[in-house]
Amino acid sequence: xxxxxxxxxxxxxxxxxxxxxxxxxxxxxxxxxxxxxxxxxxxxxxxxxxxxxxxxxxxxxxxxxxxxxxxxxxxxxxxxxxxxxxxxxxxxxxxxxxxxxxxxxxxxxxxxxxxxxxxxxxxxxxxxxxxxxxxxxxxxxxxxxxxxxxxxxxxxxxxxxxxxxxxxxxxxxxxxxxxxxxxxxxxxxxxxxxxxxxxxxxxxxxxxxxxxxxxxxxxxxxxxxxxxxxxxxxxxxxxxxxxxxxxxxxxxxxxxxxxxxxxxxxxxxx
Numbered sequence: 001x002x003x004x005x006x007x008x009x010x011x012x013x014x015x016x017x018x019x020x021x022x023x024x025x026x027x028x029x030x031x032x033x034x035x036x037x038x039x040x041x042x043x044x045x046x047x048x049x050x051x052x053x054x055x056x057x058x059x060x061x062x063x064x065x066x067x068x069x070x071x072x073x074x075x076x077x078x079x080x081x082x083x084x085x086x087x088x089x090x091x092x093x094x095x096x097x098x099x100x101x102x103x104x105x106x107x108x109x110x111x112x113x114x115x116x117x118x119x120x121x122x123x124x125x126x127x128x129x130x131x132x133x134x135x136x137x138x139x140x141x142x143x144x145x146x147x148x149x150x151x152x153x154x155x156x157x158x159x160x161x162x163x164x165x166x167x168x169x170x171x172x173x174x175x176x177x178x179x180x181x182x183x184x185x186x187x188x189x190x191x192x193x194x195x196x197x198x199x200x201x202x203x204x205x206x207x208x209x210x211x212x213x214x215x216x217x218x219x220x221x222x223x224x225x226x227x228x229x230x231x232x233x234x235x236x237x238x239x240x241x242x243x244x245x246x247x248x249x250x251x252x253x254x255x256x257x258x259x260x261x262x263x264x265x266x267x268x269x270x
Contacts (some may be wrong), residue, residue, distance in 0.1 A: 003156075004026060004028075005026065005030055005032060005073065006025060008022075008024045008032065008149055009034075012034055012036045012066070012069075013066055015036055016037060016038040017038060018037060019035060019036060019037025019038075019039055020032045020035070020036070020037065021034070021035050021036075021087075022035075022036050023080070024073075024206070025215060029083075031073070031075065031079070031080055031197050032072060032073040032074070032075055032080070033070065033072055033080045033082060034069060034070070034071040034072075035069065035070045035082075035087040036066075036069050036071075037069075038063055039063060039064040039069065039094070039096060040060040040062075040063060040064075041060055041061045041062040041063055041064055041094070042060055042061075043061075043095060044095045045095075045098060046058070046060070046095065046169045047096050050114065056208060061157055064094050064096075068093075070087045070088050070092065070096075077114065077264070079113045079114070079116075081106060081108040081110055081113060082106070082264075083101055083103075083105035083107070083109055084100060084101030084102045084106075085100050085101050085102070085103055085106040099202075099205075102135075102206050102207050103134075103207055104133070104134040104135045104138075105132050105134075108130060108134045109127070109182075110131060112127050112130060113127075124240060130147065131169045131170040131171050132168060132169050132170075133169065133170055133177070133180070135170045135179050135184070135206070135210070136166075136168040137168055138214070139184075139210055139213055139214065140163065140166075140168070140180060142214060143183070143187070143212060143213065143237050143241075144160065144163060144164065146233065146234045147160060147237065147238060147241060148234075148235040148238055151238070152242070155245055155249050155254060155255060156241070156242060156245045157243075158254075158255040159179050159245045159248070160241075162175050162176050162179060162255060162259075163176050163179055163180060166179075166180070170261055170262055171261065172260065172262035173217045173260050173261070173262075174260065174261045175255065175256075175257075175259040175260050175261070177261040178248065178259050178260065178261050179244070179245070179248065179259065179260075182245075182248055183240060183241055183244045184242040186240040186241075186242035186243050186244040186247075187207055187209075187236060187241075187244075188203075188206070188208045188222070189240075190210070190234055190236050190239060190240050190243075191209060191212070191221060191222060192204060192221070194224045194225045194226050195221070195225065199243065200219060212233070213233065213237075217232070217233040217234075218232075218233070219233070222235070222236050224236075
């Protein structure tokens with residue numbers, strides 16, 4: 001029943017939980033987004049770790065004022081988007097949370113929207129089916145650069161060749177998508193499972209793992225604490241590649257059509 005932006009903002013004052021994004025668009029061509037809810041007032045990282053519940057200093061100290069909830073209206077770039085990534089930048093004065101969706105979806109959506117002129121229903125529909133992998137674009141070349149080709153067998157060399165020619169799209173007929181997905185999951189597990197082997201613990205995020213790979217290759221987190229050796233980023237990349245290809249061969253045979261992202265054989269579970 002709201003008639004304008006003012007009505008939209010007033011309606012939001014009655015909404016408390018769970019906090020979520022509320023979109024606004026009007027016939028006057030106003031657009032807005034508000035990550036809205038009754039947000040507890042916390043100090044940095046409060047709630048991220050186990051705290052002493054008997055200490056009142058660890059209690060939430062009220063609520064973020066409604067007027068201070070993040071909000072944007074008519075941004076200069078001409079569009080708004082959200083894919084569950086962080087809603088604020090470092091200048092926002094309140095601590096909202098520490099766990100958000102990974103950056104890749106939001107980044108890709110913004111790339112596509114920024115290139116659109118006179119968007120239509122069809123152009124937005126096509127955006128919804130975009131299969132390009134920002135993650136692969138950001139990390140695959142670095143990962144392949146670590147590979148010691150001299151130690152690969154024939155199946156592994158074929159898999160690496162497929163990745164080198166892959167268009168970084170997770171289309172149904174793409175074999176590179178299957179290889180990259182298996183490789184990344186194996187790499188992620190090898191980096192973290194030695195320190196976080198208790199299933200009750202939340203592992204560090206994909207974003208954090210990519211940061212280690214791209215910017216902190218000497219990080220202690222690459223060392224497998226279960227072995228006497230001091231493993232490096234290169235070790236983890238090579239081991240995870242070899243292991244992931246081995247598992248794909250074991251499950252689906254040699255590199256070929258059975259490795260397609262959604263091949264008939266994989267789809268029916270053969």
